[in-house]
Amino acid sequence: MRKGRKPLPLRKGDVIAVFAPAGPVDPGKLSRGIARLGRAGFVPEIADGVLEKDGYLAGSDAHRAGQANWAFFLPEARAAMAARGGFGTTRLLPLVDWGRFARRPRLVVGYSDVTAILSYLATHLGIPSIHGPMAAADMATRSDGPALTAFRRLASGEVSPRELWGFPCERLHGGAAEGILSGGCLSVLTSLLGTPFEPDFRGALLFLEDVGEPCYRIDRMLTQWIQAGRLRRIAGIVVGKMSPTGGEKEDDLRKVFAEAGRSISVPVWYGFPAGHAGPNYALPFGVRARIDGRGRLFLLESPVAG
């Protein structure tokens, strides 16, 4: 993977630009999330027209791209946090000046649909980012203090070398693995296959999670990545804690991921507390990490310059 510049750390009093790259934003959730960011010591600034709505999108592609470009290049901001996911981020990818972003990168924060941006940053530009809270999503609706603390510590660069991160995972296949953390929401990443924005996961310690997908679809997506030969050179897979849909059980999910790991001879660990289900413990993408033979994830570097 390419090695790019690290963003500057985000500290108390710093400006976070909030933008809506995907689905329409709920005003009540946005104000709750913004208030919480303020209480955490940050200064949130909100993109013009962040509440616009066009069906399942927060306005036209041009409007959402305008917000993204504002959040990525506003001189006084140190980070860009998505308001929420949904769908629409992949439609923006061709409309952002990534060369300009790479010259002066800043922390991008989000998950779900926003992993289309994070995986591009990590695997095309070598720029770290944070798989973490969104202003009008978990910032507004989840009350997990430890997850927010994790975000603050990661963003400010307060993480110790080789720090144990989150909670231990459960072994599904193989053992220890070390690589560049990347990945995100499986269905979103899969929707980039074949496009110019397809993430290149060679050397990755691949974090995967999803929501509302029955097991056969998780299987279908993993089958596609495997048949496409795109998981041949990953270091390992770390699956987020997931909520099964309908009548399915977590064991059914475990079986699908374990089988994928066996078929490509890659370690697979399950249950890291990040993603749509349960706490969304912030994870740095684009940085080196190691999961040991007991499922403990250690961060080997900080996502910010320091």
Next chain:
Amino acid sequence: MRKGRKPLPLRKGDVIAVFAPAGPVDPGKLSRGIARLGRAGFVPEIADGVLEKDGYLAGSDAHRAGQANWAFFLPEARAAMAARGGFGTTRLLPLVDWGRFARRPRLVVGYSDVTAILSYLATHLGIPSIHGPMAAADMATRSDGPALTAFRRLASGEVSPRELWGFPCERLHGGAAEGILSGGCLSVLTSLLGTPFEPDFRGALLFLEDVGEPCYRIDRMLTQWIQAGRLRRIAGIVVGKMSPTGGEKEDDLRKVFAEAGRSISVPVWYGFPAGHAGPNYALPFGVRARIDGRGRLFLLESPVAG
């Protein structure tokens, strides 16, 4: 697109081999469908272990591949009809001897998950097939006589040159278009992107339909195909009649497809009566067809030799 051999026609008294490449088969539906095939004058033969079940699959990959190979190579059979769709067909694609199939092709019949096979036959091997009824699905549960008659006429080669097929479609973008009919279930086709089985739709008159997918996912899939540059040289799109999910309307769907057509300057027509919703009027894949400026589809060749 490559030009391969055409299968032999399927006439009354001919054997149809029924196999389960994807999801587990309901015994009651299978017997109703088999009885109906018998009443239509065919001689259905059923694969060993067709009722096996392993979670969301009709048995292991090896077991389902065994059924497919049996159905494709059984000397006395003239056609191979899938029992049902679901998921699992893409996992079989590497386990079939396609070179052997291409030397003595037979009619393959199915839709939904089975379009993974049909699109491979049409665009990699140049072999026509029928997007049509499945033994333990619509053969058992739908009572659309005209759709069954359409299947019988196509399979036996009784179609007249330039015959008007199905019912006129509604214009969403552009005008007349002519190409090789192919396509199928959008989510299944999308799950082949980047794999060795990805259909090559250059020159195709692309039939698309799906079920249970909200508009944002249809948009996400079309965005992927377009960003991947894979729809650049298609002749046009014919969308099947679709049932919107949740609170969405058919107009929301029309908007998504119309916008895709505009963005790549390709004609788009909506509402052909085939697929998961309403009647599943049989369609030949891998043969030349034309949709005129009034949305009428004309078949320019027969899918069978003769």
